[in-house]
Amino acid sequence: MKEKHSRPTVSLQLKLSGIFILASVLIFIVNGVLIIGINRMTEEMDSVYRDNLKLNELAVSISEVQNSMTDYLNTKTTDSLERYFKSEQDYHKLIAELNNEVTGDYYDLMEKNIRNMSEEYLTTTGYAIEAKRGRNVEKYSVEYDKACRLYNYINTYINSLNNERFKSNSSNFSELISAFRIFETVTFIVMFGVVVGSSFFVIGFTSSLIDPVRKLAKSADEVAKGNFEIETIEIISGDEIGVVTGAFNKMVVSIRQYIEQIKENMEYERSMQEKELRIEATLKEAQLKYLQTQINPHFLFNTLNAGAQLAMMEEAQRTYDYIQNTAEFFRYNVREGNTTVHLADEINLIDHYIYILNVRFSGDIKYEKTIDENIVDVLMPSMILQPIVENSVNHGIKEMEGRGKISLRVYSEDGFVCISVKDNGIGMSQEMIDKVLSGELTEEEKPSPVGAHGIGMDNVIKRLRLFTDREDSVSIISEGEGKGTEVIIKLVKEE
Amino acid sequence: MKKRKRRYSTKNILFIYSAMILIVAVISFAVSMYFSGNIKAARHAGDVKDSQAGQDTDVALDKYYVMITSDRDLDFWKSVYEGAREEGLKKGVSVEMIGDNLSESYSEIELMEIAIASKVDGIIVYADESLEMRTLIDEAVGKGIPVVTVYGDNANSSRICYVGVGSYNLGREYGKQIVKIARETELSNTTASTHMNDVIRVVALINSYSDNANQSLVWSGIQSTVMSDNNTQIQIELTQAYVDNRNTFTTEESIRDIFRSEEAPDVIICLNETDTNCVYQSLVDYNKVGKASILGYYDSESILKGISRNVIYSTISVDTHQMGVYCVDAIKEYEETGNISQYMPADITLIDKNNVSDYLNETEEVTE
Numbered sequence: 001m002k003e004k005h006s007r008p009t010v011s012l013q014l015k016l017s018g019i020f021i022l023a024s025v026l027i028f029i030v031n032g033v034l035i036i037g038i039n040r041m042t043e044e045m046d047s048v049y050r051d052n053l054k055l056n057e058l059a060v061s062i063s064e065v066q067n068s069m070t071d072y073l074n075t076k077t078t079d080s081l082e083r084y085f086k087s088e089q090d091y092h093k094l095i096a097e098l099n100n101e102v103t104g105d106y107y108d109l110m111e112k113n114i115r116n117m118s119e120e121y122l123t124t125t126g127y128a129i130e131a132k133r134g135r136n137v138e139k140y141s142v143e144y145d146k147a148c149r150l151y152n153y154i155n156t157y158i159n160s161l162n163n164e165r166f167k168s169n170s171s172n173f174s175e176l177i178s179a180f181r182i183f184e185t186v187t188f189i190v191m192f193g194v195v196v197g198s199s200f201f202v203i204g205f206t207s208s209l210i211d212p213v214r215k216l217a218k219s220a221d222e223v224a225k226g227n228f229e230i231e232t233i234e235i236i237s238g239d240e241i242g243v244v245t246g247a248f249n250k251m252v253v254s255i256r257q258y259i260e261q262i263k264e265n266m267e268y269e270r271s272m273q274e275k276e277l278r279i280e281a282t283l284k285e286a287q288l289k290y291l292q293t294q295i296n297p298h299f300l301f302n303t304l305n306a307g308a309q310l311a312m313m314e315e316a317q318r319t320y321d322y323i324q325n326t327a328e329f330f331r332y333n334v335r336e337g338n339t340t341v342h343l344a345d346e347i348n349l350i351d352h353y354i355y356i357l358n359v360r361f362s363g364d365i366k367y368e369k370t371i372d373e374n375i376v377d378v379l380m381p382s383m384i385l386q387p388i389v390e391n392s393v394n395h396g397i398k399e400m401e402g403r404g405k406i407s408l409r410v411y412s413e414d415g416f417v418c419i420s421v422k423d424n425g426i427g428m429s430q431e432m433i434d435k436v437l438s439g440e441l442t443e444e445e446k447p448s449p450v451g452a453h454g455i456g457m458d459n460v461i462k463r464l465r466l467f468t469d470r471e472d473s474v475s476i477i478s479e480g481e482g483k484g485t486e487v488i489i490k491l492v493k494e495e
Numbered sequence: 496m497k498k499r500k501r502r503y504s505t506k507n508i509l510f511i512y513s514a515m516i517l518i519v520a521v522i523s524f525a526v527s528m529y530f531s532g533n534i535k536a537a538r539h540a541g542d543v544k545d546s547q548a549g550q551d552t553d554v555a556l557d558k559y560y561v562m563i564t565s566d567r568d569l570d571f572w573k574s575v576y577e578g579a580r581e582e583g584l585k586k587g588v589s590v591e592m593i594g595d596n597l598s599e600s601y602s603e604i605e606l607m608e609i610a611i612a613s614k615v616d617g618i619i620v621y622a623d624e625s626l627e628m629r630t631l632i633d634e635a636v637g638k639g640i641p642v643v644t645v646y647g648d649n650a651n652s653s654r655i656c657y658v659g660v661g662s663y664n665l666g667r668e669y670g671k672q673i674v675k676i677a678r679e680t681e682l683s684n685t686t687a688s689t690h691m692n693d694v695i696r697v698v699a700l701i702n703s704y705s706d707n708a709n710q711s712l713v714w715s716g717i718q719s720t721v722m723s724d725n726n727t728q729i730q731i732e733l734t735q736a737y738v739d740n741r742n743t744f745t746t747e748e749s750i751r752d753i754f755r756s757e758e759a760p761d762v763i764i765c766l767n768e769t770d771t772n773c774v775y776q777s778l779v780d781y782n783k784v785g786k787a788s789i790l791g792y793y794d795s796e797s798i799l800k801g802i803s804r805n806v807i808y809s810t811i812s813v814d815t816h817q818m819g820v821y822c823v824d825a826i827k828e829y830e831e832t833g834n835i836s837q838y839m840p841a842d843i844t845l846i847d848k849n850n851v852s853d854y855l856n857e858t859e860e861v862t863e
Contacts, residue, residue, distance in 0.1 A: 032524040113613035
């Protein structure tokens with residue numbers, strides 16, 4: 001947190017423009033200084049010949065003074081007089097710039113001489129003009145002669161000085177040139193150094209800017225590949241990149257947290273489901289175990305067989321028959337792996353069952369069967385008819401004490417094999433029928449499975465529907481309370 | 496590593512960058528300063544070379560004297576000028592040999608006019624006795640410019656001082672040399688026991704166009720010395736020969752005329768450097784070495800060589816340097832006191848083959 005405060009908050013734009021502006025400023029300064037240097041040199045070079053120029057100007061100017069004076073002395077025109085005064089003034093100005101100090105330099109001394117002589121000359125010409133105006137012929141010709149002499153001297157001086165200067169300047173000029181060449185070389189080296197140094201620093205600076213971006217990109221790439229286990233990126237600066245890096249770090253951490261949470265949730269849900277399933281399975285297992293402990297059909301079947309043989313040895317025909325029927329009934333139940341049976345087997349089982357019931361209830365149940373023997377080969381799930389019959393016995397005719405009647409019919413209809421089990425018992429309401437057919441009976445409404453073999457109507461209906469793939473494979477018909485119930489099963493006739 | 500990297504971040508880079516800018520600016524400024532200094536030096540290098548007048552003195556220059564002579568190229572005048580210049584530098588005076596740098600060559604008269612018009616602070620002039628010169632000297636003095644004549648005087652002018660050789664003394668020195676030659680001739684006559692020569696013809700070269708009192712003083716000096724000192728049997732004939740020195744080449748022609756004449760002189764007296772050189776050359780050319788003796792003037796290198804080769808008998812050396820010094824001193828003193836003695840003589844020395852080696856070495860050293 002402390003670091004965050006001390007971090008400079010300079011924006012990326014400012015940084016980038018800053019570095020480029022600085023680089024430009026650097027180059028500008030160097031250029032400027034070098035240009036100043038070059039300028040100075042050029043000035044020096046100029047000044048080499050400036051003196052000559054000045055002297056030439058001087059020569060031109062004094063000749064104008066001389067000419068105009070001569071002209072005036074010749075012609076006495078006002079025009080020439082004006083020219084004289086003007087040129088005299090110009091010349092005055094020019095000589096005022098000349099050196100007037102005593103120095104050790106001969107050129108300076110020559111300048112001084114030119115200046116002094118020129119002053120004398122101008123005075124003389126002034127006298128000459130004055131004398132001419134005053135018509136003092138003798139005087140003006142004397143002054144004119146003197147002026148001419150001075151004019152010659154001055155000219156000689158100017159020319160000589162010009163020459164001498166030119167001579168020394170020419171020799172200086174070559175030295176100047178060579179110095180200039182060296183300066184050029186040094187300039188070039190300095191510029192080159194600046195460019196190299198500047199590039200080095202710009203590269204260094206930009207890479208210091210780009211580095212975090214590069215790291216960020218690398219991390220982002222890792223994240224994109226699905227690896228969230230990356231180190232957090234260090235935030236170096238407070239600029240936009242720093243902000244983005246910070247956000248990225250937070251994002252990665254958040255995503256990691258979310259994934260963790262989702263994983264936990266899923267784990268919890270799965271364990272819950274597992275638990276539920278386990279409870280159910282154990283329940284089923286318990287039920288199975290329970291049922292198994294209740295009945296050991298093989299044992300029972302063998303026992304019954306032994307009983308039947310015993311009855312035969314004692315010549316008790318009815319007991320033998322009874323036990324034989326009972327044994328047959330259980331044998332059917334204990335056969336293994338045969339979930340699909342022929343209709344005939346089912347009918348046989350009903351026969352055995354009815355026989356047993358009649359023995360038990362001493363012939364109370366009247367049993368009729370009308371079978372079309374041509375179609376009893378049709379296949380059907382086992383243990384279908386017996387529960388239906390049991391149901392009819394239990395709910396239909398048990399309490400009718402001798403008047404109960406069950407009729408079984410097997411016939412063909414519309415290409416189907418129809419099996420009808422009809423009783424004349426208490427019947428069912430339509431509501432009840434619907435509930436049974438849709439399997440919506442509550443546990444209380446269901447008849448206790450413990451009574452018979454534990455297979456309820458809903459089981460039968462489900463199995464039949466699964467077997468035939470048809471919803472209408474089972475139908476229940478009852479015309480109301482006390483009017484009996486008919487269960488009709490439709491099976492597809494085999495070709 | 497990370498920590499290191501951290502150290503290079505924005506603030507530091509900015510700092511380094513600014514430092515770099517500063518350094519580069521300083522470097523380039525230094526470079527440009529150095530070179531502009533260099534160039535300035537180069538620009539004025541020639542000037543310093545040409546203006547021998549020194550920036551090498553501590554005294555600020557505030558006066559400007561000019562020296563006027565038409566024979567500026569002679570060693571004699573160069574030496575005088577050198578003396579004046581050096582003395583001037585000591586006293587804060589810039590002395591110029593006027594006309595030296597001019598494209599035209601002007602006469603002393605013209606140079607005087609220039610100097611006066613240029614309002615110089617003092618004039619040192621090799622004057623003659625002409626009226627023009629007198630007028631100009633008077634004009635200059637009238638305008639407050641002190642004029643010193645050197646080596647040649649204009650006695651009637653208002654010049655403040657004459658610095659020169661005592662011409663009469665000079666004449667006497669020449670006279671002594673003539674007598675010495677006479678004695679040597681007498682001696683050789685007696686040893687050879689044949690009278691080869693009873694008469695020595697002496698010719699003094701007189702410049703016809705720079706006529707001034709000096710030459711006549713010299714002449715009378717010679718005459719009186721020869722008259723009084725010659726106690727030999729040898730008769731000495733003194734004559735003057737006029738040398739036309741109006742322009743550059745006439746001197747030489749005049750001298751050759753003398754040698755072409757029937758009777759060549761035995762002794763030739765030269766009163767200036769040019770004459771001495773011309774006579775020396777003519778003697779060699781006309782094969783008269785050993786037959787005629789030259790009494791020369793001044794101690795230029797060629798004259799000294801002439802002595803060491805026995806072509807020139809002897810020469811009178813004037814302390815030219817001292818003359819220059821005296822000139823400047825005279826004007827300076829006049830400026831300060833308003834008073835100055837009218838005549839300042841420079842030392843003269845006789846150089847013959849006995850002592851020529853001293854001077855030869857000296858000049859050689861100097862030229863070196």
